[in-house]
Amino acid sequence: MTEIFGFSLPLLTLVLLCGLFLVFCYQMYFYCRYINGIIRYRNKIRKGKVTFLDEKPGVSIIICSKNEADKLKEFLPAILEQDYPNFEVIVVNDGSTDETDMLLIDLLKKYPRLRTTFVPMEATNLSTKKLGISLGIKAAKNDFLLFTDADCQPKSQDWITLMVRNFVPKVEFVLGYGAYFHRKGLLNRLINYDTFFIALQYMGMAVAGKPYMGVGRNLAYRKTTFLHHNGFSESLGLISGDDDLFVNKTATKNNTRVEISPESITFSEPKTTWKSWYSQKARHLSVSPSYTWQSKLILFMEPFTRGLFYLICLVLLLQGNWLLSLTVVAIFLIRYLTQLFIVNRTAKHFKERRFVLLLLIFDIFLPFITLSIFITGNASRKKNKKW
Structure with a gap:
């Protein structure tokens, strides 16, 4: 057992909590650095920092x-x-x-x-x-x-x-x-x-x-x-x-x-x-293995850390510790609210649909679709000749 702020936690739980914090930080970085890129670029255009032909x-x-x-x-x-x-x-x-x-x-x-x-x-x-x-x-x-x-x-x-x-x-x-x-x-x-x-x-x-x-x-x-x-x-x-x-x-x-x-x-x-x-x-997805290794690394890390985030959240919530659960819920909500803000702000710019609850559902569901494609080999099969 390890004691933190007067609360005793098993070593494995502490390791999982640290892991959750790390994948949370990467997810926040990915959203702020890349997913929010269009809004940053729009602001540059509005300030006259982008020249056009x-x-x-x-x-x-x-x-x-x-x-x-x-x-x-x-x-x-x-x-x-x-x-x-x-x-x-x-x-x-x-x-x-x-x-x-x-x-x-x-x-x-x-x-x-x-x-x-x-x-x-x-x-x-x-x-x-x-x-x-x-x-x-x-x-x-x-x-x-x-x-x-x-x-x-x-x-x-x-x-x-x-x-x-x-x-x-x-x-x-x-x-x-x-x-x-x-x-x-x-x-x-x-x-x-x-x-x-x-x-x-x-x-x-x-x-x-x-x-x-x-x-x-x-x-x-x-x-x-x-x-x-x-x-x-x-x-x-x-x-x-x-x-x-x-x-x-x-x-x-x-x-x-x-x-x-x-x-x-x-x-x-x-x-x-x-x-x-x-x-x-x-x-x-069948061509993604032919991407450069830098692209593959970045594209792998986002769904990988996303999956780990949800998995660790679930495991920690099952521990039954109220303070631990409160911490996990707070981290979960910060990420979810960040997603809502960045995705829907850009959707508003493009005059696209807004997503609230479905954003969370699709965010969990889509990586499993991608994983199933790679596991079953559908991404590399050549039987589908339709382009």
């Missing part, structure tokens, strides 16, 4: 589409009708067997900015999407490239302007926020929260000088950068990774920016079944 250079928007004629018909006009003086939209038809070809022929008659190319049907690449994007980049007339998906819709007509304004000298990557449409149901709220938290993480880390990924739904970089680094040559053996792996390998503190205007968001159609969402998440 005054001119509007030519931009090539690249969209790779596979059997998404309905989505192209619904969302492509919003991209083609952007309020920007000099841009082209290149749609790459990745072996579609639906009405994509006919739709693009009709749209070409109406929109002179639209250009098309295709992935040959006989292509045998493991990831035809990477091949399609590479073909689109090769066809691009401009150095500034902006990427999104066929099922994406920009929130405003200023999407191009807001993303491209960040290409001041030396900037090669611009990371945007790709959200999902709000629908009814618990699954949609989980998808919204998971996507939002991931955005807070990768954008916040980029603001802190440690960029590690971007999302192809809202991402921009230079054509010269892509060619200089030999494109996707290092990830051709992976189905996914056309967006995050290229950023992970080549983005740096000095060549990367984030665009945080609410008007720069793109919205995509969310999955509607738990199975399809789980498969999508497994596919996204």
Whole structure:
């Protein structure tokens, strides 16, 4: 037994209490340093400490589409009708067997900015999407490239302007926020929260000088950068990774920016079944083992310390010591209130959903989903060929 302030505690309990304090400190550091990064960056912009590009250079928007004629018909006009003086939209038809070809022929008659190319049907690449994007980049007339998906819709007509304004000298990557449409149901709220938290993480880390990924739904970089680094040559053996792996390998503190205007968001159609969402998440996680070791360490530490935090809290509460329980509850509430403040403050900035009780539930639930994906091997299975 060890005596502290007149109270006797078993040595193991004291060790657990010290462990709780350490993981609590790391969690607080992670939230204040990274998750709160967008708000800090917003404050810098408001104070005039961030410079933007005054001119509007030519931009090539690249969209790779596979059997998404309905989505192209619904969302492509919003991209083609952007309020920007000099841009082209290149749609790459990745072996579609639906009405994509006919739709693009009709749209070409109406929109002179639209250009098309295709992935040959006989292509045998493991990831035809990477091949399609590479073909689109090769066809691009401009150095500034902006990427999104066929099922994406920009929130405003200023999407191009807001993303491209960040290409001041030396900037090669611009990371945007790709959200999902709000629908009814618990699954949609989980998808919204998971996507939002991931955005807070990768954008916040980029603001802190440690960029590690971007999302192809809202991402921009230079054509010269892509060619200089030999494109996707290092990830051709992976189905996914056309967006995050290229950023992970080549983005740096000095060549990367984030665009945080609410008007720069793109919205995509969310999955509607738990199975399809789980498969999508497994596919996204399948490339994380290929991240740099620095990125993997940071991304491992957050869910690891989070899990330890909840586990140690539970074990200590079961000790039945009222003072110990009071201490644990106080630490728990400090972390939870910090989460509520930082996450919902940023959600308000992006005009996203707010989370209160569901934040706590999802915070506990999501690491188990990630763990189950890695344990079962779903993250590395190649049976799912859909990109």
